[in-house]
Amino acid sequence: MASNGSASSHITLNNGRQMPVVGLGTWQAAPGVVGAAVDAAVRGGYRHIDCAYAYFNEKEVGDALQKLFKEGVVKREDLWITSKLWNDHHGPEEPFKCLETTLTNLQLEYLDLYLIHWPVPLNKGYTWPLQPHMFDTTRSIKEDTKETWQAMEKIAESGKARSIGVSNFSAKKLEDMMEYAKVVPAVNQVECHPMWRQDKLRAYMKTHNIHLSAYSPLGTWGTSGVKINLLDHPLLTKIGEKYGRTPAQVSLRWGVQMGNSVLPKSTKAERVKENLQVSDFSLSDEDMSELEKLEQTRFLQGTFWVNDSGSFYKKAEDLWDGEG
Ligand code: NDP
Numbered sequence: 001m002a003s004n005g006s007a008s009s010h011i012t013l014n015n016g017r018q019m020p021v022v023g024l025g026t027w028q029a030a031p032g033v034v035g036a037a038v039d040a041a042v043r044g045g046y047r048h049i050d051c052a053y054a055y056f057n058e059k060e061v062g063d064a065l066q067k068l069f070k071e072g073v074v075k076r077e078d079l080w081i082t083s084k085l086w087n088d089h090h091g092p093e094e095p096f097k098c099l100e101t102t103l104t105n106l107q108l109e110y111l112d113l114y115l116i117h118w119p120v121p122l123n124k125g126y127t128w129p130l131q132p133h134m135f136d137t138t139r140s141i142k143e144d145t146k147e148t149w150q151a152m153e154k155i156a157e158s159g160k161a162r163s164i165g166v167s168n169f170s171a172k173k174l175e176d177m178m179e180y181a182k183v184v185p186a187v188n189q190v191e192c193h194p195m196w197r198q199d200k201l202r203a204y205m206k207t208h209n210i211h212l213s214a215y216s217p218l219g220t221w222g223t224s225g226v227k228i229n230l231l232d233h234p235l236l237t238k239i240g241e242k243y244g245r246t247p248a249q250v251s252l253r254w255g256v257q258m259g260n261s262v263l264p265k266s267t268k269a270e271r272v273k274e275n276l277q278v279s280d281f282s283l284s285d286e287d288m289s290e291l292e293k294l295e296q297t298r299f300l301q302g303t304f305w306v307n308d309s310g311s312f313y314k315k316a317e318d319l320w321d322g323e324g
């Protein structure tokens, strides 16, 4: 683990592919502004964009990318584009259809990384908030993940996704996958920031060389209106002042020094720029230790998948297999 700032601008995944460490998040980047954010990000030096079918904005992201390609700002092969299989497309066949929709919207021939978004199978056409009839309870989570992962492996074989992985998987669910996976997931994308370090999961993932890609790396996410006030935390402000950096940059730099890739979302050009400027300074071991003392709280608890009548998951602890 690099705590001395020796983080590079790319992560080498377990299949040898090189993924840029900082990616632009696009969840809740509204239609009408997400294209401009992607445009500003790529012109400003980002080479990694994190997308998903269920963000319902991939067409606008695709339009922005096409413009950048046409203007010669960047070539396809110099970008890393991630997308995610939505929950209502699990199973042996459906993942191919979800991928085709994503590729059509993004206007790309292939993805760099394709992830199973959640270990939650839903009936066709559903997103959230949860209602009991949305759940596909005809299969167990274990069977569902196996069938879906085997389809993901075929997708990787086809070349339409160069790397495959998962998101929101506990160590227990990853361990279950090891019984049948021919391809070990390259990435598990999960919440991670100084107030949710994921120590146990990180330790397990290290044993299989699965990379931790950090979502909500600023400790913030939106729709519930509730936030962890990580960016207002006096410790981040104090550390930031030492380096002439913002709390957001301290949080992102912490993630990079932990060995994570980080996926900050912003639709504000100034913040998009600020969030990329995390490779030209290092937090000292002392500062990393101070940050380690922060109280730990999972913020995105996934309670939208929890229901005591219809869901596989009766309590949030079931979704995360009691891992915090
Ligand atoms: P982030 O931690 O990236 O925080 C985003 C929020 O912080 C927005 O409100 C943004 O507002 C604000 N912000 C961004 N930069 C700054 C800054 N420099 N200073 C102050 N505020 C700032 O949270 P997200 O939950 O959006 O996670 C990031 C990305 O991770 C998502 O967009 C998505 O791509 C991915 N993700 C994946 C999940 C999964 O299940 N796999 C779950 C959640 C996220 P503004 O836009 O106004 O600047």
Ligand code: 1BO
Pocket: 027, 052
């Ligand atoms: C349900 C939240 C998904 C963000 O990736």
